[in-house]
Amino acid sequence: MMHRLPLAFMLAGLLLAAALPTRAQDLTIGLSAPITTVDPHFANNSPIKAVARHFFEALVAFDENLKPVPALATSWRRTSDTVWEFTLRPNVKFSDGSAFTADDVIASFERAPAVPNSPAPLGLFTRSIKQVTAIDPLKVRIETKYPDPLLPTMMPEIVIISSDYRNASTVEFNSGKAMVGTGPFVFGAFLSGDRIIMTRNENYWGRKADWSKVTLRMISNEGARVSALMARDVDLIENVPPDLVQRVKGANFTIVQSRPALPVYLGLDLGRDPTPFVSANNPAPGAKTNPLLDKRVRQALSYGIDRKAICDKIMAGTTLPAGQLLLDGLFGTSDKVKPHPYDPAKAKALLAEAGYPNGITMTLHGPNDRLTNDSKIIQAIAQMWTKIGVTTKVEALPWAVYFPRITKREFSLWMISSGAIAEMATALNSVVVTYDIANGKGVNNRGRYSNPQVDELVNTAFLTLDDAKRRDLLVRATEIVADDTPVIPLYFYSFSIASPKDIVYTPRLDQFVLAYNARKAK
Numbered sequence: 295m296m297h298r299l300p301l302a303f304m305l306a307g308l309l310l311a312a313a314l315p316t317r318a319q320d321l322t323i324g325l326s327a328p329i330t331t332v333d334p335h336f337a338n339n340s341p342i343k344a345v346a347r348h349f350f351e352a353l354v355a356f357d358e359n360l361k362p363v364p365a366l367a368t369s370w371r372r373t374s375d376t377v378w379e380f381t382l383r384p385n386v387k388f389s390d391g392s393a394f395t396a397d398d399v400i401a402s403f404e405r406a407p408a409v410p411n412s413p414a415p416l417g418l419f420t421r422s423i424k425q426v427t428a429i430d431p432l433k434v435r436i437e438t439k440y441p442d443p444l445l446p447t448m449m450p451e452i453v454i455i456s457s458d459y460r461n462a463s464t465v466e467f468n469s470g471k472a473m474v475g476t477g478p479f480v481f482g483a484f485l486s487g488d489r490i491i492m493t494r495n496e497n498y499w500g501r502k503a504d505w506s507k508v509t510l511r512m513i514s515n516e517g518a519r520v521s522a523l524m525a526r527d528v529d530l531i532e533n534v535p536p537d538l539v540q541r542v543k544g545a546n547f548t549i550v551q552s553r554p555a556l557p558v559y560l561g562l563d564l565g566r567d568p569t570p571f572v573s574a575n576n577p578a579p580g581a582k583t584n585p586l587l588d589k590r591v592r593q594a595l596s597y598g599i600d601r602k603a604i605c606d607k608i609m610a611g612t613t614l615p616a617g618q619l620l621l622d623g624l625f626g627t628s629d630k631v632k633p634h635p636y637d638p639a640k641a642k643a644l645l646a647e648a649g650y651p652n653g654i655t656m657t658l659h660g661p662n663d664r665l666t667n668d669s670k671i672i673q674a675i676a677q678m679w680t681k682i683g684v685t686t687k688v689e690a691l692p693w694a695v696y697f698p699r700i701t702k703r704e705f706s707l708w709m710i711s712s713g714a715i716a717e718m719a720t721a722l723n724s725v726v727v728t729y730d731i732a733n734g735k736g737v738n739n740r741g742r743y744s745n746p747q748v749d750e751l752v753n754t755a756f757l758t759l760d761d762a763k764r765r766d767l768l769v770r771a772t773e774i775v776a777d778d779t780p781v782i783p784l785y786f787y788s789f790s791i792a793s794p795k796d797i798v799y800t801p802r803l804d805q806f807v808l809a810y811n812a813r814k815a816k
Contacts, residue, residue, distance in 0.1 A: 319506035321797075321809055324513045324522050324531035327664050328487040328694045333467040334453045334475075335406040338414040338724075338737070339697065340556075340713045343451075344806035345510065348492055349389075350453035350475035353380050353399065354446055358802045358811075360716050362446050366394065366454055366476065375441040375759070376424075380449075382432040386499045388456050389473075389480045396428035401460035403436075406452045407734065409464065413701035414738060418724055419451040421734025422756065443759045447716050478503045478810045487512055487694060492809075508809040514663035514692065523547065523792055530793040532807045533666045536610030539790070547792050552801035554614045554786040555621050556711050557721070558665065560595075560658075560675075561781055562586045563706045565742025571657040571706035574650050575685075581649030586706070591654070592779035593634070594644035598682040599675055600636035605785055608667050608674060612790065616783035618772055619712060619721040626718025626755075626768030631776040633783070641682040653683035660709035661697075662690035665787055672709055675784075703740055711787060712738070713804070718768040722752045726780050743780035 327341040334346035353367035367380040386394040403426045407417035422442040427435050438445060455462075455475065462472035473481035478498045482491035490510040494503050511528060513519040516535045522528045524545055534542055534549055543549060563569040567584040574585050585591045601615035617633035620626065645653065658679075660672035669690035676686035691699070700708055712725060728744040729736035735753075751771035758764040775781075789805040796815045802808070 320508070321505040321530065321812060322509045322511060322528045323807065323809060323812075324511050324519045324528040325807065326514060326516070326519065326531075326533040326666075328512045328514055328692070329484075329490065329510070330486050330694050331464055331468055332473060332481070332484050332490065333409065333464040334455065335402075335409045335412075335416055336464055336467075337409075337412050338416055338418060338451070338713060340711070340805065341693075343713070344808065345490060346453055347477065347806060347808055348479045348508070348510075348810070349473055349477045349481055350455060351477050352450045352453050353382075354449035356450045356716070356802075356804060358800055360803045362450065365450075366399075367449075370446055376438045378436045378438070378445055379429065380434050380436065382434065383499065384432055386476050387497055388476055389495060389497075390456070391497075392456060392458070392474075394454070394476055395431040395457075396434045397431075397457045398454050399434050400426050400428060401457035402452060402454045405455065405460055405462075411464075413698055415731065415734075416451060417731065417734035418720070418737045419448040419734070421723075422448075440757050441759050442756060443761070443764065444717065444719060444756065447720075479508060482507075503810050504812065504814050505809060510809075516666065520792075526794075530791060530797060530799065530807075530812055532789055532791055534790040534792045535666055536608075536612055539610070542792050546795065548795050548797075549790055549792045550799055550801050551612060552789045552791075552805060553803055554612070554788040555803050556713075556787040556789075556805050557616055557619050557621075557783060558613075558709065558711045558785050558787050559616070559619070559725075559781045559783045561700070561705075561708045561710055562592060562741045562743075563703070564780060565703070569706040570704075571659075573655050575652040575655060578649035578651065585648070585650055585654050588648045589778055590644045590648040591650065592782070594641040594648070594682065595679065595684065596634040596779055596782045597637045597644065598641040598679050598684065599634070599782070599784065600678055601633050601785060602636065604671055604674060608670055609785070612666075612788045613785040616785050618776055618783055619725060619781075620718050621786050624716075624718065626722075626765055626772060628769045628772045628776070631772060636678075638682050645683060650683075653685060655685045656707060657687045657689055657705075658707045658709070659689050659691065659696070659699075659705040661693045664693040664696075665711065666790070668709065671784070700740055703742075708740075709784070710740075718772055719752060719755050719764070722748070722768070722771055722775065723756070726775055727752050741780060743778075745774065745778060745780075748774055748778075 334350045355365035370380045407420045422438040424437045424439045459472035466472040479492040523531045569584045605613045615633040618631045662669040676688045679686040724738045727736040729739045755764045755767040791799045798813045
């Protein structure tokens with residue numbers, strides 16, 4: 295008779311195994327961001343989503359260059375303006391041996407936008423969906439509320455769980471009970487903020503991973519992460535600090551750099567007057583209590599940032615200055631929108647014109663363990679702003695603490711990155727469209743900016759099947775947002791991956807670090 299081992303005993307055994315010398319079939323990755331949940335639907339948060347891709351898959355996937363490719367769906371087609379059909383991949387099994395069917399798709403689309411206490415709900419990606427139904431066990435029909443030309447590009451964001459766990463809580467995923475997926479790895483253990491252990495899914499329908507066992511270790515400190523690599527305690531790390539790149543290369547490791555694409559920007563509180571961390575110094579009569587509500591102040595702050603110095607000096611040329619929410623040339627970006635040049639004189643003039651000739655005092659919040667040099671960058675911005683008459687304090691916090699506080703709108707200015715990088719419609723809808731959580735609009739609009747003209751252009755773009763017309767609508771919206779400056783784009787981030795020369799890693803445009811993408815050198 296078989297007896298189940300207590301979970302604590304199983305975890306202890308897995309941790310002991312993780313501490314033993316790494317075998318040739320094992321891979322240990324050092325991640326920079328602490329992971330606090332493995333619930334794949336918990337939040338639109340890049341570190342959480344990247345981890346989920348080891349265990350779960352979507353109907354459609356993004357390849358390394360964000361091109362939609364078949365995954366659990368082998369094909370899809372639009373049968374009318376508001377109906378899509380997806381043909382599912384046959385003979386796919388979940389890690390518990392059960393068959394993947396249309397019921398699992400339905401359960402996943404019901405759960406994904408409705409996870410309790412989510413700090414960034416996935417409703418952004420299901421906002422157009424009216425109903426998901428099964429045509430037969432291997433075909434689903436998705437009916438939308440309106441014509442949605444972007445539906446296939448939304449599909450990679452909703453991974454498919456087993457229908458047996460449609461009502462599972464986040465706690466049940468974190469314990470491993472609900473971690474039943476179709477992906478290339480099988481869940482082993484999760485210790486919040488410390489590590490995740492997984493084994494190769496020997497019954498995976500696609501190419502098998504090169505590694506029989508993978509451990510994801512969370513090492514937020516940049517120096518400690520590099521030291522772990524040099525000591526061979528880990529086999530691969532992300533986010534190598536620019537000032538340590540030559541040291542790592544000199545120790546016979548390989549570093550690959552992704553294309554700069556992840557938008558990093560400053561959020562501004564435009565929904566409160568006053569706002570807790572901003573005050574004016576003897577403002578002129580009629581000036582707003584919350585200076586951020588004046589467009590001229592927002593523009594002054596943007597002109598007061600030397601993006602080129604940040605990219606060239608702090609980031610050693612690995613990033614690109616940003617003037618809009620997507621990398622230039624991607625769908626919906628505007629050729630007319632460029633990063634504001636560093637112009638302290640213009641910044642001071644704009645502040646005086648807005649009624650703040652004596653300056654402003656504020657606090658800028660940011661993470662200290664999410665992106666390479668993130669705390670150094672907010673310190674540099676604070677120094678730049680102080681030179682234009684905006685006395686700025688800095689508070690840098692661990693990501694696990696910082697991210698929930700952003701969602702609760704506890705700050706007045708904050709640094710954040712956006713994971714919506716495939717098309718401008720998604721980026722604008724996420725960050726600047728008027729906040730309407732029930733309808734999946736403005737879900738990451740933490741500053742509560744609201745512009746009816748922008749809303750109209752973006753919402754119309756989502757309904758427009760003609761690509762040329764949709765692009766024109768998004769370009770116009772992008773130009774309005776660039777002028778209004780509800781957020782301040784800083785730079786496009788590039789992830790670096792370091793590994794021994796016998797491991798080959800292919801970086802992704804979405805910056806996800808996936809064990810599946812690490813291959814043994816031939």
